[in-house]
Amino acid sequence: MVNVWEATQQRLERIFKEFDKVVVAFSGGKDSGVTVNATLAYMREHNITKKITVLHLDYEGQYAATTDYVTQVMTSNPDLIDPVWICLPFKAACEVSMYQGHWQPWNPEERDLWVRDLPDVPGVIHTGNVPDDFPAYDGVWDYTLQQQIGTWLHRRSGAERTAVLIGIRTQESHHRHAALHRQDRTEASMLDGLNWTSRKSKGVYNVYPIFDWVTEDVWTANAQFGWSYNELYDLFHIAGVSIHDMRVASPFRGEGQESLKLYRVIDPETWTRLVGRVNGANFTAIYGGTSVMGAKDIKLPAGHTWKTYANYLLTTIEDDDIREGYLRKLRSSIKYWTVKGGALPQESADELRDGAPAGTEFLGQPTDNRKRRGPYEVVRFRRYPDDIPEVSDQSLVPTYKRLVITILRMDHACKYMGFGQTKREMTKRSAAVEKYREIL
Incomplete structure (x- = not known):
């Protein structure tokens, strides 16, 4: 071996x-x-x-x-x-x-x-x-x-x-x-x-x-072979960041939000320029990782359901393309979970079974050819759920609460809702690649 x-x-x-x-x-x-x-x-x-x-x-x-x-x-x-x-x-x-x-x-x-x-x-x-x-x-x-x-x-x-x-x-x-x-x-x-x-x-x-x-293999190799590396990681270490949480990503990406606040301490000169470069950088540095941006224990405002709160947040988005992007992903999720049904790990399906919304159907094992680790069960909802607190892993179940968190995180790609690239997005990308090939 x-x-x-x-x-x-x-x-x-x-x-x-x-x-x-x-x-x-x-x-x-x-x-x-x-x-x-x-x-x-x-x-x-x-x-x-x-x-x-x-x-x-x-x-x-x-x-x-x-x-x-x-x-x-x-x-x-x-x-x-x-x-x-x-x-x-x-x-x-x-x-x-x-x-x-x-x-x-x-x-x-x-x-x-x-x-x-x-x-x-x-x-x-x-x-x-x-x-x-x-x-x-x-x-x-x-x-x-x-x-x-x-x-x-x-x-x-x-x-x-x-x-x-x-x-x-x-x-x-x-x-x-x-x-x-x-x-x-x-x-x-x-x-x-x-x-x-x-x-x-x-x-x-x-x-x-x-x-x-x-x-650990990365740092073992650097030490054993005496390789050069980005000394930013030394500054992260001094700042108390775990080796598993150190990220050198574009500061405005979702992956970089948590470390954005570190710019103020580690590289203040760059930080002053970042604040003026992209709208929202300072806000995210202050509130990233808090309930304000959908992290930790987010609370529902009084008088709202998660659905009405999501609808309210959508009205605050001035950019039509961004707002329509969220709505397009929501429509897709609603259709998937209320018409076809989605596969949940058996453990999550069992958690859901006792407190499922009225009309929820449990349809047995998936019949598609997708390879999965462990048993799964297909679940179909009569109505798109507002929240499902019974399921311990909230990232697996479709709810309006997930949409709220997605919007608060400014997750325009809706990764928190479980979306990768859609067929529409991949088609646009393929068309761009083909156009590029024709130019060459």
């Missing part, structure tokens, strides 16, 4: 054998940092001299320590690294504002509000030097743009196969674990059936060489 380091070495061996172009997606965080360092260490040990590309999407608003670390990585090892540092106005999620669902870092029309100046190092791509064949970026979501840049680098290099190494770990997210371990993945969606690979376009694969690492 091999340990995670040995397994990663085996994966890197396969990567450099199967792919003639290697790109490492580098965010400046601990996971992407060890991915870069492990790749470089493997290259030096095996005398691989063909350069890899290190790709960094810069969100403009970030800790100074993160910028310093990215600069150090992107300018060191010039014999092995070809840096591509993206400072363009792509779309990034904004979950600190009721008034905007996204923002655009490096928007030239908002230059006076930029958190910092453009980096002055090789490899930076900004609005003043975009290559002629570069993919469209204005108004394109960050993750979509990263995928398109991977395809662009693949075509530009003339490679037969390109691997985009992404330092994600399944420990960090149930969605990540499910995505890599789904039983219905086809051979065509992977390279030779390897579940740590994912085909994204012809000849281009996302590869996850450290997917089975845990947080």
Whole structure:
């Protein structure tokens, strides 16, 4: 039996054998940092001299320590690294504002509000030097743009196969674990059936060489091999943040809300600029993680049901697209749970059985082909529930209370309601990708 380091070495061996172009997606965080360092260490040990590309999407608003670390990585090892540092106005999620669902870092029309100046190092791509064949970026979501840049680098290099190494770990997210371990993945969606690979376009694969690492493995590797890392984590440690809660995410994403308040202490100069960059940053820093934004013990205002409170909150949203987005997801959830019925873990279904709303039907085991861990039961409601306090895991049951929490968290994607990308959203994304391919 091999340990995670040995397994990663085996994966890197396969990567450099199967792919003639290697790109490492580098965010400046601990996971992407060890991915870069492990790749470089493997290259030096095996005398691989063909350069890899290190790709960094810069969100403009970030800790100074993160910028310093990215600069150090992107300018060191010039014999092995070809840096591509993206400072363009792509779309990034904004979950600190009721008034905007996204923002655009490096928007030239908002230059006076930029958190910092453009980096002055090789490899930076900004609005003043975009290559002629570069993919469209204005108004394109960050993750979509990263995928398109991977395809662009693949075509530009003339490679037969390109691997985009992404330092994600399944420990960090149930969605990540499910995505890599789904039983219905086809051979065509992977390279030779390897579940740590994912085909994204012809000849281009996302590869996850450290997917089975845990947080302790990351820090063990950094210590044992003397690798550089983002010194922001030292500041997090001094501030009392657990190693499992340290995040180097865009501060305006949902994942960054909890740490947004730390900017005021750790990097006050950056903080003063963040407050003026995106509406709602200061509010979220103060109230993120409290009942005001749907966390902890949220209380129902007097005279309201959760349904009437949700309707009231919807009337306060001035942006028509954001409000309609919530309503569209609500309509979808209502239809699903009151017409077809949804599958709940048997334990949750049993909890619900004693105090279920009138007319609730328990329809037995699911009959679809989806692979599930443990027994499940399909439940159908006559009316969409207001609240179901009997079920201990509230994230599993559909209620208007969940919608209220979703709105208060400014979770525009409705992740708290259990939604991923809808078919409509995926269709729009696919159409954009096809349009991009036609342009090239």
